[in-house]
Amino acid sequence: MISRLYSATVYGVEGIEIEVEVDNRGGDTIRQYIVGLPDIAVKESLQRVGSAIANSGLPEAPGATTVNLAPADLRKQGPGFDLPIALGTVLAAMGNSGTHAPMPDPGDLETWSIIGELALDGTVRAVRGILPQAIAAREQGRKNLMVPWDNAEEASVVQGIGIYPVRSLRDAWNHLMHRETIAPYRRLDTRPPAEHSIDFDEIKGQPYARRALEIAAAGGHNILMSGSPGSGKTMLARRLPTILPPLSEREALEASKIHSVCGLLPRHAGLLTQRPFRSPHHTISDAGLMGGGANISPGEISLAHHGVLFLDELPEYRRQTLETLRQPLEAGTVTISRASGTMDYPCRFMLVAAMNPCPCGYQGDPRHACKCPHAAIVRYRNKISGPLLDRFDLLLEVPPVDPAALIDKPAGEPSAAIRARVIAARERQEHRYRGTGISCNAELHGKTLQTNCRLDAPSRQTLLDAVSQLALSARAFDRILKVARTIADLAGSDSIAQEHIYEAVQYRSYETQLRQ
Numbered sequence: 001m002i003s004r005l006y007s008a009t010v011y012g013v014e015g016i017e018i019e020v021e022v023d024n025r026g027g028d029t030i031r032q033y034i035v036g037l038p039d040i041a042v043k044e045s046l047q048r049v050g051s052a053i054a055n056s057g058l059p060e061a062p063g064a065t066t067v068n069l070a071p072a073d074l075r076k077q078g079p080g081f082d083l084p085i086a087l088g089t090v091l092a093a094m095g096n097s098g099t100h101a102p103m104p105d106p107g108d109l110e111t112w113s114i115i116g117e118l119a120l121d122g123t124v125r126a127v128r129g130i131l132p133q134a135i136a137a138r139e140q141g142r143k144n145l146m147v148p149w150d151n152a153e154e155a156s157v158v159q160g161i162g163i164y165p166v167r168s169l170r171d172a173w174n175h176l177m178h179r180e181t182i183a184p185y186r187r188l189d190t191r192p193p194a195e196h197s198i199d200f201d202e203i204k205g206q207p208y209a210r211r212a213l214e215i216a217a218a219g220g221h222n223i224l225m226s227g228s229p230g231s232g233k234t235m236l237a238r239r240l241p242t243i244l245p246p247l248s249e250r251e252a253l254e255a256s257k258i259h260s261v262c263g264l265l266p267r268h269a270g271l272l273t274q275r276p277f278r279s280p281h282h283t284i285s286d287a288g289l290m291g292g293g294a295n296i297s298p299g300e301i302s303l304a305h306h307g308v309l310f311l312d313e314l315p316e317y318r319r320q321t322l323e324t325l326r327q328p329l330e331a332g333t334v335t336i337s338r339a340s341g342t343m344d345y346p347c348r349f350m351l352v353a354a355m356n357p358c359p360c361g362y363q364g365d366p367r368h369a370c371k372c373p374h375a376a377i378v379r380y381r382n383k384i385s386g387p388l389l390d391r392f393d394l395l396l397e398v399p400p401v402d403p404a405a406l407i408d409k410p411a412g413e414p415s416a417a418i419r420a421r422v423i424a425a426r427e428r429q430e431h432r433y434r435g436t437g438i439s440c441n442a443e444l445h446g447k448t449l450q451t452n453c454r455l456d457a458p459s460r461q462t463l464l465d466a467v468s469q470l471a472l473s474a475r476a477f478d479r480i481l482k483v484a485r486t487i488a489d490l491a492g493s494d495s496i497a498q499e500h501i502y503e504a505v506q507y508r509s510y511e512t513q514l515r516q
Contacts, residue, residue: 083117
């Protein structure tokens with residue numbers, strides 16, 4: 001007898017429905033086969049399934065059993081097929097047993113999508129990627145989704161499909177046989193975003209850097225900070241998420257799918273409530289940053305989607321690794337090609353980087369003498385190429401903090417106050433770009449840049465003079481325009497004024513020092 005159930009798998013960050021067919025022919029010799037391009041974890045499911053069935057007290061399948069995962073030309077990975085394979089095996093065994101035991105209605109089985117890993121004792125364990133798989137099940141018209149108990153909250157984010165959490169193979173079987181009913185999972189009330197444990201009011205001094213980070217947050221701009229050790233670059237960068245606007249429903253879903261596939265969603269969480277902040281170490285590999293591996297997993301730039309990617313000690317990263325960032329920063333997606341296939345991952349993030357001005361870190365510091373030869377400083381800065389520098393919208397020097405400010409100066413402006421201004425600026429951008437697919441000023445390009453960043457004659461001449469004097473590229477020209485547009489939004493202005501251009505140019509002038 002052949003039994004047929006439905007499950008799902010993940011391809012990239014999208015879910016794909018999989019049909020699970022189990023054929024049992026009976027006989028005296030037990031033989032088991034699994035076909036349909038299974039990976040190692042899927043092939044091993046036959047051993048887990050056999051033990052789980054026996055230890056759950058369910059009918060075992062004698063003779064030859066063949067499991068087919070369709071479509072056959074798509075590689076299947078992960079242990080999430082254990083539960084549907086086990087249920088299908090029991091159904092096929094009962095069909096061949098010759099008994100007249102009641103069987104589930106095939107029409108009823110077609111309404112189900114079933115996902116879960118099995119322990120040897122029949123316990124159902126959580127799996128990765130439930131969120132995109134639940135979306136795939138709903139899109140294929142399945143009305144019910146059976147998932148491990150620990151994945152229920154995540155799956156319940158998807159509306160329009162019943163979520164039935166199970167703790168064991170026996171529970172799943174009894175529910176399908178209508179012996180014991182499992183209540184559908186009820187999603188908890190939407191939880192408010194967790195409060196940040198850090199705040200901008202902890203930063204004393206650095207008004208110039210604080211202003212630059214506010215502009216970066218308001219327009220989604222990339223920012224590079226250079227300064228001597230202890231000037232507060234890392235402290236400033238780590239507080240950037242506290243002033244970013246909250247995730248929209250669409251952004252939260254897109255970012256959560258990536259974290260779900262990587263198994264990084266907090267346990268019992270549905271959607272991410274805060275923008276991602278990723279800070280990989282400078283020893284990271286190209287594959288770790290961009291994505292890759294045997295199964296082409298997302299990298300750090302995709303995990304930072306709709307959030308922040310912070311690269312501390314930027315020149316310490318391998319130059320080859322940094323150069324791989326150039327295309328994704330422009331496109332907002334990364335294409336990874338391997339022998340096993342090609343995958344596209346989203347990666348629209350804010351790039352925030354910090355560096356020292358020289359190898360010893362003290363060039364320009366009034367309290368410490370720099371001991372680096374000029375040639376060493378040039379080699380150090382040349383680790384960051386001109387094309388990569390071009391992709392930063394704001395470049396600034398973070399000076400050392402006066403010790404007196406650490407003792408006497410009152411606490412700075414809190415994150416909540418800065419965030420309110422950032423949200424107001426983002427709302428202006430959302431209204432301006434409605435229907436264009438652009439969400440913030442940093443994404444302006446081509447005609448949309450020309451249309452939304454018109455300048456009067458004095459502003460235009462100011463910008464042209466600055467670009468000529470600083471020997472900036474055409475890309476830098478466009479980025480100054482975007483930053484000026486953001487500064488105008490923060491000021492509540494519909495047009496870009498000359499003072500907005502002046503300020504935007506200030507955040508570009510430090511590039512000339514880095515190129516020396």
